[in-house]
């Protein structure tokens with residue numbers, strides 16, 4: 001089976017700052033991987049590399065068998081044509097901590113934007129699909145609401161529906177609940193759990209260890225730009241092997 005994501009000694013630096021120092025991991029189709037680690041450990045940078053928002057400096061990063069950002073010939077790497085990179089990106093949905101909705105567009109308009117503009121789906125079809133997606137995230141009644149009229153949890157659910165509207169084969173979540181009031185976290189996690197149940201491949205940066213325990217196939221602990229420890233979540237949470245993992249998890253649990 002081709003892994004949905006394969007990272008092979010991925011490195012990324014910003015000038016002299018080495019942020020990713022050889023990340024290797026694999027995610028099979030339909031799997032959920034949760035990424036956890038202290039602030040600055042490189043979690044967001046890794047997600048951004050998968051999604052072409054940053055360029056890998058060394059190592060190989062593949063999504064569904066395709067080298068991200070590069071093609072390879074005779075052992076040499078060549079940068080992808082921007083159009084080929086844009087095509088790869090279309091298959092990857094990303095959900096951010098701060099929702100990033102267009103403030104002057106309704107929930108429905110936010111959701112139809114990319115399918116109509118990028119995929120040239122007809123407006124009628126895009127609206128039909130957007131309504132289904134709003135139903136799926138429990139927001140049928142809010143189609144015409146603007147982001148400012150929605151709670152944080154509702155905005156994040158619209159952001160998830162917006163990402164799903166492009167029919168991604170992979171969804172990336174970068175701390176999707178950390179900007180939410182505690183009482184709203186559950187409603188977003190419920191939507192994510194349902195997505196996982198339906199077989200969506202997901203990489204989730206989160207500190208919600210209840211979610212990781214219940215939903216994830218793999219839990220990866222990153223620190224200082226390296227994978228310190230990875231494993232089945234229940235096992236890793238119950239029995240971390242490294243002192244750094246123990247110290248970090250003890251603060252979360």
Ligand SMILES: Nc1ncnc2c1ncn2[C@@H]1O[C@H](COP(=O)(O)OP(=O)(O)OP(=O)(O)O)[C@@H](O)[C@H]1O
Nearest residue numbers: 014017019037038039040041042043044045046205
């Ligand atoms: N575009 C950039 N230019 C320079 N440095 C950057 C850039 N993006 C990230 N960094 C640095 O890379 C390091 C890792 O950042 P990153 O956001 O990936 O960590 P993180 O584990 O996601 O942390 P957090 O939980 O705080 O979001 C930090 O020191 C950050 O300042």
